[in-house]
Amino acid sequence: MMNTNAPIEGVLRLTPIERTRAGEALRELLVHGSILGQDPGKHELYAWCRAQKDVLRDLAELNGLDIEVDHENRLVLALPRESAMRLRLPMDTTLVLLALWYDYDTKVRNESATQVVVTIEELHQLLKEKLLPELKSQPTPTRMKGILRQASRFNLVRVSWNEPFEASRVEVLPTLRKVVPFTGIAEWTHMAELHRSTGGEEMNASIVEDPLESEP
Numbered sequence: 001m002m003n004t005n006a007p008i009e010g011v012l013r014l015t016p017i018e019r020t021r022a023g024e025a026l027r028e029l030l031v032h033g034s035i036l037g038q039d040p041g042k043h044e045l046y047a048w049c050r051a052q053k054d055v056l057r058d059l060a061e062l063n064g065l066d067i068e069v070d071h072e073n074r075l076v077l078a079l080p081r082e083s084a085m086r087l088r089l090p091m092d093t094t095l096v097l098l099a100l101w102y103d104y105d106t107k108v109r110n111e112s113a114t115q116v117v118v119t120i121e122e123l124h125q126l127l128k129e130k131l132l133p134e135l136k137s138q139p140t141p142t143r144m145k146g147i148l149r150q151a152s153r154f155n156l157v158r159v160s161w162n163e164p165f166e167a168s169r170v171e172v173l174p175t176l177r178k179v180v181p182f183t184g185i186a187e188w189t190h191m192a193e194l195h196r197s198t199g200g201e202e203m204n205a206s207i208v209e210d211p212l213e214s215e216p
Helices: 016-032 040-051 053-064 091-109 120-131 141-151 174-180 187-200
Strands: 034-036 065-070 075-080 087-089 116-119 157-160 169-172 204-207
Touching: 016 034, 016 040, 016 053, 016 075, 040 053, 040 075, 053 065, 053 075, 065 120, 075 091, 087 091, 087 157, 091 116, 091 120, 091 169, 091 174, 116 120, 141 157
Parallel strands: none
Antiparallel strands: 034 075, 065 075, 087 204, 116 169, 157 169
């Protein structure tokens, strides 16, 4: 009988430099969910991931992740295979991301936009008009900051904080359309209708769950 506990030389033969780079890529993907090649500080890491995508995929598979390399948008994305590994979003976070997803999808699809930016004031209007026409209260500024900081951490948005708060600008990144599970506007509309008629439900996003995540 084969001794499956016998020492093995290693799953992958990497040089010390390659091991360092592979470890950096995996840590970035586990913490942030993606690597944005358009960010100056991540350009070299993105280039390595693209060149060594087969190695990265083998390593990620050991962690229950699939790797997607999207060169058009210059990003590397880690997608959890098991639903238990996906981040479960609270209701208010779900609504904010639904609104941002709608705005991004509409502007890219209908206007061929290459960059989508919305102010907090415009985001509140989107929530009111597209999701909850009966909405009695918007997320408080403190809560909205928390939601957007979490989204920023997962590379879904970039936020420029301004005074007054409503003038702050949110850039929606292409990662949002990939981690929020809609195949198109029809599916989004179905989810929006659920929220209007029944109050909806929380949503699982294809982001690696972080056991240390402190967001409510």
